[in-house]
Structure formats: structure tokens, C-alpha cells
Amino acid sequence: MSKLPREKGSILYCTTGILLQRMQNDPYLSKISHIILDEIHERDLDSEFLIIILKDLLKQRQDLKVILMSATLNAEQFSQYFGNCPMLNIPGFTFPVKEYLLEDVLEMIRYEPKFNRKNSQENMTPWKRHTKQGKKLMEKERERQEAMGCYLRTLEGSYSSQTIKTLWDIDEETIDLNLIFSLLRYICIKQGEGAVLVFLPGWEHISKLHKIINDDSMFNSSRYLIIPLHSLMPTVNQKAVFNRPPPGVRKIILATNIAETRVQEGICYHLYSKLTESQLQNYQLPEILRTRLETLCLRIKILKLGKIEVFLNKAMQPPDPKALELSINLLEKLNALDEKENLTPLGFHLAQLPLDPHTGKMILMGAIFSCLDPILTVAASLSFKDAFVIPLGKEEQADQKRKQIARNSKSDHLMLVQAFQWLGSCYEERLRSALLLGKFFITYHATAMADVLDNKRVWIILGAAPFRKKPTTSCTSVMMLANLKKQFTQYLHELQFLHCDDPKHKDFNRNSENQMLLKAVICAGLYPNVAKLQWRHNRNPHKSPKIPKVYTEDDGKVVLHPKSVNYMEFNFHSQWLVYYQKLRSSKVFLHDTTNVQPFSLLFFGGRITFGKDLSCSTVFVDKHIAFHCPPRVAHLVKELREELDKLLQHKANHPGVTCWDPSTKEGALLKAIVELITSEDPLQSVEHTRQDDDYDDDED
Structure with missing residues (x-):
């Protein structure tokens, strides 16, 4: 719920992106007296961009007050950037956490890896050793061995010879699921009560570890609750991690960094050595140094902030000139910038859209060529995620179903269109029925889509429970994609490429069946x-x-x-x-x-x-x-x-x-x-x- 500002003063809560959009019409933020930026340690593109602008704006507006806040921040770096501005520390409460590193874990569980660095070097084919990539790998390994040899000598007497040998052999850059599983067994047998949170890089590792755990007789019992957590999973499943398990049941969560912890005292096991820890950076690299910069470049141009490189060189940590050059060249190839770095008419529209330039141009072309609805599905899926729910243990079957849904189009993007068309129509039909009946809720199984397209059978489960106000499982994804499509249509309508905001209007879809x-x-x-x-x-x-x-x-x-x-x-x-x-x-x-x-x-x-x-x-x-x-x-x-x-x-x-x-x-x-x-x-x-x-x- 939003309210209009009061005459004597109001507080506006908004995203960084909304504030940047407001600056297009009011570059001096003339009606704002204070700006409070929270969570600035995340160093995302929008925050980094806004901080550069605010530093310049403070020179123009002596009355403007800016407050930067974060719980975990390199405060000195920000203070120096803003002319040694004052720092205020508000003490808080943190839970005590005992930490162990890889050498400690190996000493505890006496683990011996099946695959190590020596194997990977021996398995490298002779021709690959002489390629540029192979030579770099060999040189990197020599440097590691030299550093590790010096470090291991400092561990002698404190750790067993087996641990030191394993630490020499083990490949820290490889995710060793057997090591994680062995540590899980150790924790469950030796440690007291408490949930276990395992951080993994992605769905593939979550799925494989989940299978390893379930195949073990010890974990295949009512004493353990194994919960995978990933953004691809339905929201309902994600919420299950917050439920407190019954007494005597240990909850084990397998997650990406979608999860967070530190809510009580506990133990943290780092599966990297102290040598590796010493080489890690204390703070996360800002997004401006590790992502593409096309959207940022367009914002600089539409806000008339001058030459892109000159502006970005004002950042606390300016991006690599080569990365910036790649982004500018890409915008020229997309016809968003001309050779003199000016916004083209197309670039002006792309800068107005809250989308990356690729998907922005795609929906504009979809509107011009009257194939709007399916192209909006592609753009929404690329901007958010597809409506697939990946069933654990059935990844291969799901992959085959996706191929069937694609119908020989040889296109992941058209596969998404086919899937969404069926899911969307099926969802609308079943939702109407459920509302009439008043006593059913609906879940969809993504692996069943191809069965529908093959006119076999529909796997739609109608559960005999009261209908929930919020749809469950992949219905949520379908609704979010549909909402995104509606938003994109409204943007195109505001830019006057459409005469209404209905994505399915016949005037906008005369060519939507032309694959x-x-x-x-x-x-x-x-x-x-x-x-x-x-x-x-x-x-x-x-x-x-x-x-x-x-x-x-x-x-x-x-x-x-x-x-x-x-x-x-x-x-x-x-x-x-x-x-x-x-x-x-x-x-x-x-x-x-x-x-x-x-x-x-x-x-x-x-x-x-x-x-x-x-x-x-x-x-x-x-x-x-x-x-x-x-x-x-x-x-x-x-x-x-x-x-x-x-x-x-x-x-x-x-x-x-x-x-x-x-x-x-x-x-x-x-x-x-x-x-x-x-x-x-x-x-x-x-x-x-x-x-x-x-x-x-x-x-x-």
C-alpha cells in the first residue's frame, strides 16, 4: 500500500532502481532532503551506479544528507571515497560460531579422496598439455605445489601424516560429494542435536548429494529430514526449511546461497585449507567488476552523464577497460549506440525498459513483427526462470520431456513457449474449476507436459484439501511469468508500440504461429x-x-x-x-x-x-x-x-x-x-x- 507524501515531510521506501528512474525527471532530487542506502556491502550495479551519482550530486547540493548502512562493510573504503566522511558504529549481537578448516575436517574423519590432483594431471592428454590452456594449468599446479609444500611443513607435529598427505593430494577446486557425505555422517554420529546446512554451487550437486544420502541406510530413516533448497524448486517446498522438525529428528538442508544462517550458536566446517583461506578476498568483488555492463552504459547515456568510461572511472573500483569496451561494442552491434557513443532511437527505448538490452530489443521486435505473446514468454523466462519444477532423481526423464516439448524446433526458447502455452491455459482452466468447487488445490508436474502434447494422459493432481489463496508449486512460476509478460506489455504500450496492454490481442499476434x-x-x-x-x-x-x-x-x-x-x-x-x-x-x-x-x-x-x-x-x-x-x-x-x-x-x-x-x-x-x-x-x-x-x- 502506498500513500502520497505529506506536506511537512514523508519517508519514501523504494528500490535503488526506482530512485534512479526518478532521477531521469529530477536529476538533482530537488524534493529529497535525506537518502539512506542500506545493505551497500552487496555492491550491486544499481547501488554502485547511484553512489557515483550521489558523490557528484553532493557537490551541487550542500543541503543533501546521505547515510550509507551495512552490517558487514569495509567502512574505511567508503569513508575515503566520500572525502573521509564520519563513521558511526552501532554494536550488535552475534552468535558464537566455532570454525574448522579442511585440515581439521580431514583429521577428524580420516578421509582419503578417490580423485586428486595427481590423477587429473596424469589423465591430461599429451596434446592438451601443449595447448595454451594446458600450459596454464600446468603452471598453476606448479605454483600451488610450491606454496602447499611450504604450508604443509608448518603443520608437521600438529596434524597426522595421513592428513598432511591427503591435503597435498586433494583437489580443493573440485566439489567432492563423498567428502561432504563423510562429514555429514561424522556430524550426525559424533555431534549433538541441531540442523545441518550444506552450501553447494548448484542444482546438479544438490541432486547428486541428495541421491547419495538417500541411498545410505543410516539416513533412510525417520530420524532424518533431508530438504533440498534451490530457486528452481516450488515456493511451497522452499518454505519447508523453516518448519521445526519433531523431537529426535535432524533436519539436513542442501542449498545454494539462496539460504542464509547465523540465528544461533553453532559450528561451521569450511572445506578449504587455511592456505586457500589466506588467498581469499575479505570482501566480495563489486558487481561492476564481474558482470556485463550494457544496462549500466545505457543508464549513463539516458541520464546524460557524459562519456561512459569517464563516468565509470569515478567509481570506487572502476571496471576493467577491456570489459567496458566489450559492452560498448555490443551496444553498437545492437544498434543502441552509434559510433560516437550517442543513444540511437532504439537505444533510447532500450534504456527506458527495465530489461537487459537483449530481451528489450527482442520484445520490441516481437511487437513490430506482430508475434508478441510467444516472444514475451521467451523474454519473461530469460528475465526470471522457466516454469519447470525439476523432480529430484528424475533429471534425465525431465530432460527427455523437454526435448519432446520442443517438437524438433531445435530451440530451448521455443520449448519454453510450448510449455508455457500449455501450463498457462491448463492453469487458468483448473483455477476456474477449483474456485467453483471451492475445495481443491492444484499442483503440476513438469515432467508430464509432453504427455499432454502427445495426447496421452494429464498428470494433474487434485488434492482433497481446502483451496489455498496462493497457487502451489509450478503454478506460482506460471503466475509470475504471466505477470512479467503483462508488465512488459504495459512498457510497450507506454512507449506507444501497442494500442493496448493486452499481450494476446489479435493485432499483436498475427504471426505468432510462424516458428x-x-x-x-x-x-x-x-x-x-x-x-x-x-x-x-x-x-x-x-x-x-x-x-x-x-x-x-x-x-x-x-x-x-x-x-x-x-x-x-x-x-x-x-x-x-x-x-x-x-x-x-x-x-x-x-x-x-x-x-x-x-x-x-x-x-x-x-x-x-x-x-x-x-x-x-x-x-x-x-x-x-x-x-x-x-x-x-x-x-x-x-x-x-x-x-x-x-x-x-x-x-x-x-x-x-x-x-x-x-x-x-x-x-x-x-x-x-x-x-x-x-x-x-x-x-x-x-x-x-x-x-x-x-x-x-x-x-x-
Whole structure:
């Protein structure tokens, strides 16, 4: 509930983002006398951005008071940044926590690892030892051995020889689930009552450890309550962690950093050594040093704060110039900034949207090409999460169901559209029925979606319990995604690209069933995140086809994440993939991909140029994506692309609902482009040979 401010003074509670939006209309915050920023130790992008602005604003407004608050903060650093401003310490109460490090744990449980650093070095193939990555790993290992050798000598006499040997062998960078399980057994047998919270990196580790625990006869009893906790899990399951178990029952929670602790005295076991601890930073790196900066760059431009690099150099810890250059180059490729770093009309709209530039551009193109509703589903899923609930122990079955739902589209993003369409309609229908009956609640099983699409059977459980006001399990995700779609539609309506805020209006969805066009619009939003497939020659015709390798321009060889519907796929429609998320762990993984046709890249990719030979023309997209095509097709593409760029520029300057009347220039042009995108592609990708193909032909 919100109330208008009183004449004599009011307190406004708002997010940092809301305050930044307010500054677009009131850059001096003329009606505000005090600003209190809490939890500033988190160093997120919005807070970091606001702090830079406030430091400059304080020079203009001598009457403005700024208070920075945090329970865990490097206060001296902030004080120095604000001209040695005064610091106030308010003492609080903390619970005593006894801490143990890896060497202490190994001494307690006498654990011997099955996999260690020595194994990993011996298993490294000879060719890989001579690659740049292999040489870096070898050098890093030599440095570790030198430091660890010195450290272990200080432990002699305090720890057993077995512990010292294990500490030398163990790989601290690998998540050893057997070590965690052994420690759990030790705690449950040797320690007194109390819940156990295990922090793990992600769902895969949670799932595997959950299985290891449940397979053990000791934990497979009523004396233990094992609760996995992850953002992918239904909200109802997440709330179960707060319930106090019956007397004599120990609660064990397997969680990511979604969980927090320190509510009573206890014991903390760190599974890293004191040597590793000494190398850790005391405070978390600010987000400005570890994430992409495109959204921040757009905010700097729309608030007219000058050159991006000059502004960000005022930060307490300025970002790496190379990272900043990458973000600015990306915005230029998205046509959000021009070569002089000015906002383009498209960039102005993207800066107005509370979305990252990729999803922002995607929904704008979805509105222009009248395929809005499914594109909003993709954008909402990328901004939040999909509606899937992953059942523990049935991950492989869930992966197969996702492939079935994708219906050979070769697209994680269209799979989300198919899933949401069914979940959304089913949810609305069952909700109406439940409200009429007044005595049922609904849960959905994500692994059953494909059964519905195959016209088999629906796994919808109607429980004989009073209907709850709040839907349960994946219903919550469906509602949140639907709300996000509604918000996105309202943004587009405010920007005048739509004449109402109904995402399902027929005027906005005349092309929503055109799968090829949907892929092209997804490509428009995700470009330049492009990967190329390269098929490997199979010398034996009787063997199954080999899975193609995947390459990106920046990273070279990458791999598709096992959760992608394109994982282990070999039969693609073209050589090109676009993706949204790329993460580096043991390898560089593309988490979500869509297989797109060449015309999608030619019309919605970067700058195109042309080359010629005797029989055909070569068309280049940003110089590194190349296609062969007949000269007449190259000429047609050139003309249509030039006209499309002009039209998009006009639409950005003069927003409005798209006119599809073929007698108008706009309607005729867009109709011709849609027909080309939907047609068979007469283009062939130009092959490029990779130097490492001969070495890792059998490596996956």
C-alpha cells in the first residue's frame, strides 16, 4: 500500500532502481532532503551506479544528507571515497560460531579422496598439455605445489601424516560429494542435536548429494529430514526449511546461497585449507567488476552523464577497460549506440525498459513483427526462470520431456513457449474449476507436459484439501511469468508500440504461429551471441553420426549444456545457433540455444558486406559470418536489408502498431521479409577449418 507524501515531510521506501528512474525527471532530487542506502556491502550495479551519482550530486547540493548502512562493510573504503566522511558504529549481537578448516575436517574423519590432483594431471592428454590452456594449468599446479609444500611443513607435529598427505593430494577446486557425505555422517554420529546446512554451487550437486544420502541406510530413516533448497524448486517446498522438525529428528538442508544462517550458536566446517583461506578476498568483488555492463552504459547515456568510461572511472573500483569496451561494442552491434557513443532511437527505448538490452530489443521486435505473446514468454523466462519444477532423481526423464516439448524446433526458447502455452491455459482452466468447487488445490508436474502434447494422459493432481489463496508449486512460476509478460506489455504500450496492454490481442499476434519468424526475432534480440556448428567427418558409414562441434568467435570451442534440448543433437536445420547465457566452469557452456537460418542473421544480425567470385556472391555479417548465394539473392538481400534498417529507424522515432496492409510500403516490406525468412534458404555457410580439429576429434 502506498500513500502520497505529506506536506511537512514523508519517508519514501523504494528500490535503488526506482530512485534512479526518478532521477531521469529530477536529476538533482530537488524534493529529497535525506537518502539512506542500506545493505551497500552487496555492491550491486544499481547501488554502485547511484553512489557515483550521489558523490557528484553532493557537490551541487550542500543541503543533501546521505547515510550509507551495512552490517558487514569495509567502512574505511567508503569513508575515503566520500572525502573521509564520519563513521558511526552501532554494536550488535552475534552468535558464537566455532570454525574448522579442511585440515581439521580431514583429521577428524580420516578421509582419503578417490580423485586428486595427481590423477587429473596424469589423465591430461599429451596434446592438451601443449595447448595454451594446458600450459596454464600446468603452471598453476606448479605454483600451488610450491606454496602447499611450504604450508604443509608448518603443520608437521600438529596434524597426522595421513592428513598432511591427503591435503597435498586433494583437489580443493573440485566439489567432492563423498567428502561432504563423510562429514555429514561424522556430524550426525559424533555431534549433538541441531540442523545441518550444506552450501553447494548448484542444482546438479544438490541432486547428486541428495541421491547419495538417500541411498545410505543410516539416513533412510525417520530420524532424518533431508530438504533440498534451490530457486528452481516450488515456493511451497522452499518454505519447508523453516518448519521445526519433531523431537529426535535432524533436519539436513542442501542449498545454494539462496539460504542464509547465523540465528544461533553453532559450528561451521569450511572445506578449504587455511592456505586457500589466506588467498581469499575479505570482501566480495563489486558487481561492476564481474558482470556485463550494457544496462549500466545505457543508464549513463539516458541520464546524460557524459562519456561512459569517464563516468565509470569515478567509481570506487572502476571496471576493467577491456570489459567496458566489450559492452560498448555490443551496444553498437545492437544498434543502441552509434559510433560516437550517442543513444540511437532504439537505444533510447532500450534504456527506458527495465530489461537487459537483449530481451528489450527482442520484445520490441516481437511487437513490430506482430508475434508478441510467444516472444514475451521467451523474454519473461530469460528475465526470471522457466516454469519447470525439476523432480529430484528424475533429471534425465525431465530432460527427455523437454526435448519432446520442443517438437524438433531445435530451440530451448521455443520449448519454453510450448510449455508455457500449455501450463498457462491448463492453469487458468483448473483455477476456474477449483474456485467453483471451492475445495481443491492444484499442483503440476513438469515432467508430464509432453504427455499432454502427445495426447496421452494429464498428470494433474487434485488434492482433497481446502483451496489455498496462493497457487502451489509450478503454478506460482506460471503466475509470475504471466505477470512479467503483462508488465512488459504495459512498457510497450507506454512507449506507444501497442494500442493496448493486452499481450494476446489479435493485432499483436498475427504471426505468432510462424516458428521461423519467432526464431528470427529471437535472433534479433540475442545477436551477436552466435555459435557455429561444425560437423565431423565419420569415416565409418555404419556408425552413428557424430555430434557436431560448437564454436564461438570469442571462445573458440564451446559445449552445449546438458539441460539444453540441443545437447547431444546431431541433426540441425542449419549451422547457426544463437544463445542468451554463456558460463565458464570446466568448459565454456552455452545454456540455452536456438537453431536459426541464415536469413535470420542477414536481416537481424550486424553490418552486412558483399564479395564476389565467378559463380556466386559471398555475403558477410560482421565480417566473420559468411554465406554463398546466387547474385540475384545477394542483390535482393542487400535492398531489403537497407529498407528494413530504414523502417526500424522510423519505427523507433515514430512508435506505433505495425500496419500489415500490403498496399502500404511498411506492410509490403515486412510481408516480403517474413516470406523470405519462412522460405527455404538458398544460402550456404562458408566453412572454416579449425586448427584443433585433428587433435580432439573424439573428445566430447
